[in-house]
Amino acid sequence: MSGSIVLRGGTVLTLDDARRVLPGEDVLVDGDRIAAIGPALEVPAGTTEIDATGGIVMPGMIDTHRHLWQTAMRGYGADWTLTQYFVWYYLEWGKVFRPEDIHAGNLLGAWEALEAGVTTTVDWSHGLQTTGHADAAADALEAVPGRFVLAYGNIQDAPANWTATREFRDFVSRRTGGDRGLEGFQLAFDVTGDPAFPEKPAFEVARELGVPVTTHAGVWGATGDDGIRLMYDHGFMTPETVYVHGASLSADSYHRIAATGGSVSVSTESEQSAGQGYPPTWALRKYGIPVSLSMDTSVWWSGDLFSAMRATLGADRSREHLEAHAKGETVTHAALRAEQVVEWATRGGAAALGRSDIGSLEVGKKADVVLLKNDDSPASFPLLNPYGHVVFQAQRGDVHTVLVGGRVVKRDGKLVGADLPAVRRRVEETVGHLRAQLGEEAWRQGMNPDVPAAKILDNPYTYTDYQSDRTHGG
Numbered sequence: 001m002s003g004s005i006v007l008r009g010g011t012v013l014t015l016d017d018a019r020r021v022l023p024g025e026d027v028l029v030d031g032d033r034i035a036a037i038g039p040a041l042e043v044p045a046g047t048t049e050i051d052a053t054g055g056i057v058m059p060g061m062i063d064t065h066r067h068l069w070q071t072a073m074r075g076y077g078a079d080w081t082l083t084q085y086f087v088w089y090y091l092e093w094g095k096v097f098r099p100e101d102i103h104a105g106n107l108l109g110a111w112e113a114l115e116a117g118v119t120t121t122v123d124w125s126h127g128l129q130t131t132g133h134a135d136a137a138a139d140a141l142e143a144v145p146g147r148f149v150l151a152y153g154n155i156q157d158a159p160a161n162w163t164a165t166r167e168f169r170d171f172v173s174r175r176t177g178g179d180r181g182l183e184g185f186q187l188a189f190d191v192t193g194d195p196a197f198p199e200k201p202a203f204e205v206a207r208e209l210g211v212p213v214t215t216h217a218g219v220w221g222a223t224g225d226d227g228i229r230l231m232y233d234h235g236f237m238t239p240e241t242v243y244v245h246g247a248s249l250s251a252d253s254y255h256r257i258a259a260t261g262g263s264v265s266v267s268t269e270s271e272q273s274a275g276q277g278y279p280p281t282w283a284l285r286k287y288g289i290p291v292s293l294s295m296d297t298s299v300w301w302s303g304d305l306f307s308a309m310r311a312t313l314g315a316d317r318s319r320e321h322l323e324a325h326a327k328g329e330t331v332t333h334a335a336l337r338a339e340q341v342v343e344w345a346t347r348g349g350a351a352a353l354g355r356s357d358i359g360s361l362e363v364g365k366k367a368d369v370v371l372l373k374n375d376d377s378p379a380s381f382p383l384l385n386p387y388g389h390v391v392f393q394a395q396r397g398d399v400h401t402v403l404v405g406g407r408v409v410k411r412d413g414k415l416v417g418a419d420l421p422a423v424r425r426r427v428e429e430t431v432g433h434l435r436a437q438l439g440e441e442a443w444r445q446g447m448n449p450d451v452p453a454a455k456i457l458d459n460p461y462t463y464t465d466y467q468s469d470r471t472h473g474g
């Protein structure tokens with residue numbers, strides 16, 4: 001279905017510069033763009049009408065960091081720490097994933113994102129051991145009608161190595177740029193802080209290709225202030241750089257991020273559960289660093305940003321109360337508001353990706369539109385505080401309709417054009433392969449893996465022996 005579509009009579013959260021909230025107005029979509037917003041719009045003959053009364057119409061959400069390939073392992077690591085994740089994926093089992101396994105996880109995760117109203121996702125794809133894996137990842141993203149940015153990475157090899165191969169260059173020229181299917185391309189690797197700066201050649205490749213770097217920075221036990229300082233001293237901190245997590249950093253590092261114009265992708269549920277550091281929005285607000293939200297991985301968490309918004313607001317307020325109580329004080333007015341986290345889930349993601357054409361509902365912008373409406377749910381009314389409703393009342397089951405560039409990808413609560421039985425077969429085949437590779441005992445034990453005595457607590461990267469004393473009781 002394409003052509004013109006009108007969503008009638010919803011409460012429209014524009015997320016425009018004035019943050020207008022428009023109760024009972026219509027949103028008209030023509031082709032891939034928003035054509036008009038207003039009350040009782042006159043529309044061209046043949047326009048598809050969608051009843052949005054009682055619902056909320058908002059911009060499609062944007063997830064700036066998601067390891068889609070891991071979706072085939074949904075829920076497996078629910079009780080992991082970050083250390084156990086590193087053992088399982090980086091050291092032991094990440095290498096047994098074949099191209100078809102990357103493809104299966106990406107397909108499942110990409111449809112899952114759309115179903116939850118996440119219209120743009122950065123696929124932080126760090127399981128690309130070969131360009132065959134990368135082609136499989138890109139094929140899956142192009143087969144799903146959302147916006148997907150491929151952030152290319154490979155945890156099995158040094159960034160300086162995989163970015164230097166002829167095959168990698170060939171992939172970039174074949175699959176990225178122009179009007180090809182991917183919405184964008186980034187390089188995804190971490191900076192250990194090793195003073196020899198082994199990641200420097202990979203930054204130079206990114207600079208030469210003119211693509212952003214996204215990097216897990218401020219991750220307890222893996223990446224910290226040393227990595228930020230190296231990036232800064234070599235001029236690799238740029239406005240398009242996305243720092244994932246950004247927890248466990250010093251004031252100096254936050255100043256460097258703020259001064260160079262980068263942004264932080266906050267994965268609150270991940271930081272709370274895995275242990276990268278306290279979810280850092282309280283610090284990022286202080287230093288004026290732009291924020292976007294992300295879900296990280298379905299090995300633990302679900303790929304929807306309702307959970308991210310809710311967890312982020314809760315974590316920020318929790319810290320604010322805790323710090324006040326430690327000083328014998330009482331917080332009477334919360335600093336972080338529901339409106340702000342909805343903004344981070346929409347506009348914040350667009351800004352992080354350098355996209356001025358998505359992230360808000362305004363005439364002329366791309367028609368990435370989400371309708372939240374669930375007349376069967378007692379939680380859908382009364383609708384008194386729209387931002388508060390999105391953050392604390394709504395959930396993915398309330399996503400009624402989703403448009404990406406004017407194309408209907410979900411309608412009446414059902415995905416359009418998704419062959420989920422076929423996706424399920426691919427995922428089951430991947431799970432079968434992994435279970436066979438691990439053996440049943442290792443498979444069972446993998447949900448709570450042992451940690452080797454050495455190496456893993458220094459850092460999870462096999463290309464350097466660098467270790468910081470900071471996370472060793474120093």
Ligand SMILES: [Zn+2]
Nearest residue numbers: 124216244296
């Ligand atoms: Zn991550």
